[in-house]
Amino acid sequence: LMEDAFDSDADRTDALRRIRSQSGNLLDMIQAMLDINKVEAGGISIDATEFRLGELMTRMRGAIPRTWYKDGVDLAWESEGDDAVLRSDADKIEIVLRNLVHNALKYTDRGEVRVRAAAIPGDRQVDFTVTDTGQGIPPDDLERIFQMFRHSASGPPRQGGVGLGLFLARQLAAALGGTIRAESTLGKGSCFTLALPMRVSQMPE
Secondary structure, X not given: OOOOOOOOHHHXXXXXXXXXXXXXXXXXXXXXXXXXXXHHOOOOOOOOEEEEHHHHHHHHHHHOOHHHOXXXXXXXXXXXXXXXXXXXXXXHHHHHHHHXXXXXXXXXXXXXXXXXXXXXXXXXXXXXXEEEOOOOOOHHHOOHHHOOXXXXXXXXXXXXXXXXXXXXXXXXXXHOOOEEEEEEEOOOEEEEEEEEEOEOOOOOO
């Protein structure tokens, strides 16, 4: 670009698009490595504050980079109990959900990715689900994908993924007192569920 080596605006736009995409992938990988280092050093601290479920979902929706969106794939959001008050670490919940949404979009070529939140006051719990219409995951891989540097055998890693996102997501979910699980049908898609208590205790640094 600096040497004006491209003959058309279309070529220049394509080059810029690829630069932005690869830069975003690199940034995601660096951030994941930094987060993993904190986890391995026992450095997960929970900054518990009060916030409404609807506020978290609005924040999440606005934080999805445009580079993650794909033609032919709708990203849908829905929630129940927006006024429910949570006492948890919103930043860490967002990290987990971002990883789930990013993975769903990467492995879905058509259809939709649906992000849903539901507060369950009676159980003092909130469930987040990320459902896609992607390629699906073999049953034997449903636990393997949560291991560090591991991918599903159903297809190669996409967009520079190195297999850290789901490992980090499960570690953070546990630190927040919750769980994360995956269900999938090959050729039809996958559903990841993050179940968290509505209130967690403040943890020491």
